[in-house]
Amino acid sequence: MGRRRTDRRQHTARRDSRRGRGSRRRKRPHTRLLASVLTLGAFAGSGFLVVQQGTGASDETAAGDTLESTVSPAPSPSVPDSAAPSASPSVSAPASPSTSASSSPSATASPGKTPGENPEKKTEVPATGPGTxxxxxxxxxxxxxxxxxxxxxxxxxxxxxxxxxxxxxxxxxxxxxxxxxxxxxxxxxxxxxxxxxxxxxxxxxxxxxxxxxxxxxxxxxxxxxxxxxxxxxxxxxxxxxxxxxxxxxxxxxxxxxxxxxxxxxxxxxxxxxxxxxxxxxxxxxxxGLKGCVANAWPYDENGKYLGGPSVP
Known part of the structure; x- marks a missing residue:
């Protein structure tokens, strides 16, 4: 009688022991899955930080991306938009000097020609001569x-x-x-x-x-x-x-x-x-012209004399 009770206790203990091992076996996959997720998240977070450092972004909005962006493949650094204004001076080569005559006006104002004088040729007039x-x-x-x-x-x-x-x-x-x-x-x-x-x-x-x-x-x-x-x-x-x-x-x-x-x-x-x-x-x-218009000829085109009041 005493032996039977002892056998039952041992059988119950072995059964409970098997259930405990089975329970532990069933819990291990969840533990491994959680470890994998944590590891993947750590690697993805590292990749996100590397990308942000590589682009040199300083805008705070770039660091506030959602979690989905951290687990996705890290994007390659983007090339700046060519339409964006650049603060650096232009590196384009300056225009070569033109050999043609400038069409624009000179920057210094040229003196107006004296009426009646030839603007194309200034001849030096001798003050006096031999008289021959x-x-x-x-x-x-x-x-x-x-x-x-x-x-x-x-x-x-x-x-x-x-x-x-x-x-x-x-x-x-x-x-x-x-x-x-x-x-x-x-x-x-x-x-x-x-x-x-x-x-x-x-x-x-x-x-x-x-x-x-x-x-x-x-x-x-x-x-x-x-x-x-x-x-x-x-x-x-x-x-x-x-x-x-x-x-x-x-x-x-x-x-x-x-x-x-x-x-x-x-x-x-x-x-x-x-x-x-x-x-x-x-x-x-x-x-002086006294209000008249300069004229070189004594007659007009119709043969009319172009005279005026006599002067002593």
Whole structure:
């Protein structure tokens, strides 16, 4: 009787022991699974930290990702968006110097050209010369009708002006449709030899002052004069024009010849006929236009005389 009870206790103990071992066996897989999850989480967290350090991100939002992002494969560092503004200076190469002439305006303002002066060529005008002259041969035919006056053109030696070229320019001015031949009583012809009714002398300022001064005229190194049959043209005016004349130098030369030849054929000084109207060729335009418009010719395109009130 006592042995049976002992056997039952031993059987019960062995059965309880087997149940305990079975229970422990069944609990081990859960323990291993939990360990695996913890290990994986640790590795993923390490990878997340490495990625964040590699990108150099300093924004706090980058460190606040959810848990899902930590267990996913670590993303590779992203390349900055090319459209994002860069704080570093541009490394593009500067444009090579252009060999073409700049089209923009110069950065320093150039002085405005003096009216009547040639902006392309500034000729040095000698103050004086030897007082000797070379005669230019223009050729050409008689122009106009009525009283025909012969003329010649001379240029002072050393003036730097071609006597032949000057003679051709004077011939063209005298033959111009708006010139003095329009009066119907005046004509001109180049002198072939001997004496001439008119002599146009282009002289340096010093020589012009001497020639005009001999007749009591003060030209001050600037002005022209007409003495009887001699027209003295100041070289400075022939080359540079006049500050009061807005046209080209070639046009101002026409005014010089028309004004001085006008004196030779009997015309006196005139003044401005009214604001905005053409200044008479016989007006001393170099002294001011008095409201008139600069004009080189005694007549307009329709043959009307462009005169004004007489001046003593």
């Amino acid at each position: 002259f070379t005669t230019g041969r223009a050729g050409g035919e008689t122009v106009g009708k009525g009283t025909i006056r012969t003329y010649r053109v001379q240029v002072e030696d050393g003036a730097g002006v071609s006597a032949g070229q000057a003679a051709r320019e004077v011939a063209a001015i005298l033959a111009h449709p708006r010139g003095w031949t329009n009066d119907g009583v005046s004509g001109f012809r180049p002198a072939s030899s001997g004496t001439a009714d008119l002599t146009v002398k282009i002289a340096t300022p010093g020589t012009a002052d001497a020639l005009c001064g001999a007749a009591g005229l003060n030209t001050r190194g600037e002005l022209n004069c007409s003495i009887g049959g001699t027209v003295v043209v100041n070289l400075r005016r022939w080359v540079l024009g006049s500050p009061q004349f807005s046209g080209p130098v070639s046009e101002y030369r026409a005014l010089i010849i028309n004004h001085e030849v006008g004196h030779s054929i009997g015309h006196g000084h005139e003044t401005c006929p009214g604001p905005g109207r053409p200044a008479p060729a016989m007006m001393q335009q170099i002294k």
